[in-house]
Each structure stands twice: as C-alpha cells, then as structure tokens.
Amino acid sequence: MSISAKDVKELREQTGAGMMDCKKALQEADGDFDKAIEILRKQGQKLSEKRADREANxxxxxxxxxxxxxxxxxxxxxxxxxxxxxxxxxxxxxxxxxxxxxxxxxxxxxxxxxxxxxxxxxxxxxxxxxxxxxxxxxxxxxxxxxSGGHYISYIHPGNQLGVLVEFEGEVNDEEIGKDVAMQVAAMNPIAVTKDDVDSSVVEQELEIAKEQLLNEGKPEEIAEKAAQGKLRRFYEERVLLQQKFVKDNSLSVEEYLKEQSTPLVKSFHRLQLGEDS
Structure with missing residues (x-):
C-alpha cells in the first residue's frame, strides 16, 4: 500500500527511527502504526544482538x-x-x-x-x-x-567518574563532604578503614613484601618485621581514612574530618566508566 510522507514523519517522531526504516515498517505493517512500532522494536532487538560483541566503554x-x-x-x-x-x-x-x-x-x-x-x-x-x-x-x-548515614555525591567533569560517600552523621558543611568524595575519586581507596580490607588482600600484601625483602637478602626475622612496615604504608595508600588528605598532606583524611568536627565516613561507592566495581 502507499505510505504518506506525513505517516512516515509521525512514526519517526514517535520512535526516533530513521525515515527509511519507518517507511519500510509502515509498508510491512500495511499502515498499522502499532504493528510498525513493534516491527521497529524487533529491528532494534536484532541490531542490539548484532552489536552484542561491540565494545561499549x-x-x-x-x-x-x-x-x-x-x-x-x-x-x-x-x-x-x-x-x-x-x-x-x-x-x-x-x-x-x-x-x-x-x-x-x-x-x-x-x-x-x-x-x-x-x-x-x-x-x-x-x-x-x-x-x-x-x-x-x-x-x-x-x-x-x-544505610542510615548522610550521603554526599561528586561527579568528575565529563561524567565518566562518580562517587557517593556515606558519612556516619549529618554533614553540615557540604564542601567538606565534597572534598572527601573528590579524595575517593582521585585516590581510589579500596576500603574505608583497615579493618574493612579483605583478609586475603592483607595476606597477599604481607607475602609480597616479605618475598621482596628476602630476595634483597634480609634474614627471615627482619623480613617479617619489615613486611609489617610495608603493610602500614599500603594502608596509608589504599585505605580512605588513613590516606593523606589531598588538599593538606600534613593530615590524614580521618584527622581532617576530626579537625573539621565532621562525622567519619561509613561507606563509599566509586563508579568509573568501564570498571567492574
């Protein structure tokens, strides 16, 4: 059947599909708009499946x-x-x-x-x-x-990285909360406190540190003690409250929050495009 340009235009406005796709769908549906929309959706499904192996990063x-x-x-x-x-x-x-x-x-x-x-x-x-x-x-x-805390969000310019930080109580100065959220964005901690770090990660870090020291010729007993020192540095680099505050390296994040009379962090979520967690 003949399909008018007006019908094609109307279907395109409803669906956002291309002009030729709309025209073909209307022809296949004998002018029935609902059927044409269903056809276009099915085409979208096929296209989605066809692109399933493409990178969407x-x-x-x-x-x-x-x-x-x-x-x-x-x-x-x-x-x-x-x-x-x-x-x-x-x-x-x-x-x-x-x-x-x-x-x-x-x-x-x-x-x-x-x-x-x-x-x-x-x-x-x-x-x-x-x-x-x-x-x-x-x-x-x-x-x-x-989870019962007070949430602050931060979106890095470009919207490719976002952070939600949960504080243990109300944050009166939102800029302080934003500073901590920016810290999470920039420094990518793996936990809020050292007690939150998975025990398998701690064991692995100790094993790596000890192996490095033994390879340097350190005796077993000294390597054991020195590995604990390396673990403390690991916590300072990867645990949020123990990290050096990016805006004042003389303070840890925990010290900064206490100095500002602001509740400590309870949890955080960090989403970056293409990362799994």
Missing amino acids: QGLIVTRVSDDGSEAAALEINCETDFVARNEDFQNRAKQFLDIVFENKIQSVDELLEEKLDDLTVADHLKDMVSKIGEKIKIGRIVFAN
Missing part, C-alpha cells in the same frame, strides 16, 4: 541524593562513542533511568530493566535507543543506598 555516570541526604543513587549507562554520550537525548534518558532507580529503590540492573517508563520497560527503551542511535547501549551498574 563510553557513556555517563549520573547520581542523585535526597534533599535530606538519607538516600542516594548512581547509574552507569554505556555506549560506544563519546559523541553519543554527549547527546542531550542520551543524557536525558540516563537521568530518567536514574530517577527510576532512586524512586523505586532498585537494587539490580535486571530489576531496573523490568521497570516501566511511559508504558515501555527500560529494556525496551534501550532497544529503541539502539535502533535510533545505531550503537550498543547498556546499563552498566546501578547503586541505591540508604
């Missing part, structure tokens, strides 16, 4: 914190190119998905994909984005946090 990190600081959420959405990540529609979708995580207290990507946005699941919205944009697009990670 660009994208955005977005965060949201409640007005009282008691709840926070973060989301990583990935695409193939920085050009797409800078697209306003892509950025708006990221914020919409983040709002779903925040408002529904979503705890996993799979759970998010099943949630509805404007009568479509998030999974279907992603398929439509793939169909429209022509790149692999996926939700990388999400975080929803409400």
Whole structure:
C-alpha cells in the first residue's frame, strides 16, 4: 500500500527511527502504526544482538541524593562513542533511568530493566535507543543506598567518574563532604578503614613484601618485621581514612574530618566508566 510522507514523519517522531526504516515498517505493517512500532522494536532487538560483541566503554555516570541526604543513587549507562554520550537525548534518558532507580529503590540492573517508563520497560527503551542511535547501549551498574548515614555525591567533569560517600552523621558543611568524595575519586581507596580490607588482600600484601625483602637478602626475622612496615604504608595508600588528605598532606583524611568536627565516613561507592566495581 502507499505510505504518506506525513505517516512516515509521525512514526519517526514517535520512535526516533530513521525515515527509511519507518517507511519500510509502515509498508510491512500495511499502515498499522502499532504493528510498525513493534516491527521497529524487533529491528532494534536484532541490531542490539548484532552489536552484542561491540565494545561499549563510553557513556555517563549520573547520581542523585535526597534533599535530606538519607538516600542516594548512581547509574552507569554505556555506549560506544563519546559523541553519543554527549547527546542531550542520551543524557536525558540516563537521568530518567536514574530517577527510576532512586524512586523505586532498585537494587539490580535486571530489576531496573523490568521497570516501566511511559508504558515501555527500560529494556525496551534501550532497544529503541539502539535502533535510533545505531550503537550498543547498556546499563552498566546501578547503586541505591540508604544505610542510615548522610550521603554526599561528586561527579568528575565529563561524567565518566562518580562517587557517593556515606558519612556516619549529618554533614553540615557540604564542601567538606565534597572534598572527601573528590579524595575517593582521585585516590581510589579500596576500603574505608583497615579493618574493612579483605583478609586475603592483607595476606597477599604481607607475602609480597616479605618475598621482596628476602630476595634483597634480609634474614627471615627482619623480613617479617619489615613486611609489617610495608603493610602500614599500603594502608596509608589504599585505605580512605588513613590516606593523606589531598588538599593538606600534613593530615590524614580521618584527622581532617576530626579537625573539621565532621562525622567519619561509613561507606563509599566509586563508579568509573568501564570498571567492574
């Protein structure tokens, strides 16, 4: 049947798909808009599958914190190119998905994909984005946090790195909280305190340090003691509260917070594009 340019334009506005794709879908659906949309979505699914092996290591990190600081959420959405990540529609979708995580207290990507946005699941919205944009697009990670502390967020310029820091109590000066969040972004600690470091990591660090010292010819007993010294330096480099504060190296982060009469850090989440944790 003959398909009018007006119908093609209307379908394109509804779906964001290309003009020729819309025209072919309408022809295949005999002018039925609902069927044409379904056809386009199926094409998007095929395109998504076709691009499943492509690298999607660009994208955005977005965060949201409640007005009282008691709840926070973060989301990583990935695409193939920085050009797409800078697209306003892509950025708006990221914020919409983040709002779903925040408002529904979503705890996993799979759970998010099943949630509805404007009568479509998030999974279907992603398929439509793939169909429209022509790149692999996926939700990388999400975080929803409400563990009883006070949350502060920081997004590094470019939205490729985001941090949520939970403090043990209310932070009266948000700039202090931001400073600590920036510390997490810059120094990439693995734990808040040394007690939080996994015992297997501690054992590995001690073993490496001891082996290095023995290889240097140190006696076993001296190597054992010196390895403990190296472990202390490891904690100072990798444990947040023991790290040197980046804005004042004369203080540790813990000393800085105590000096500012600010609650200590309880937990943190650091999301960087392409990292697994």
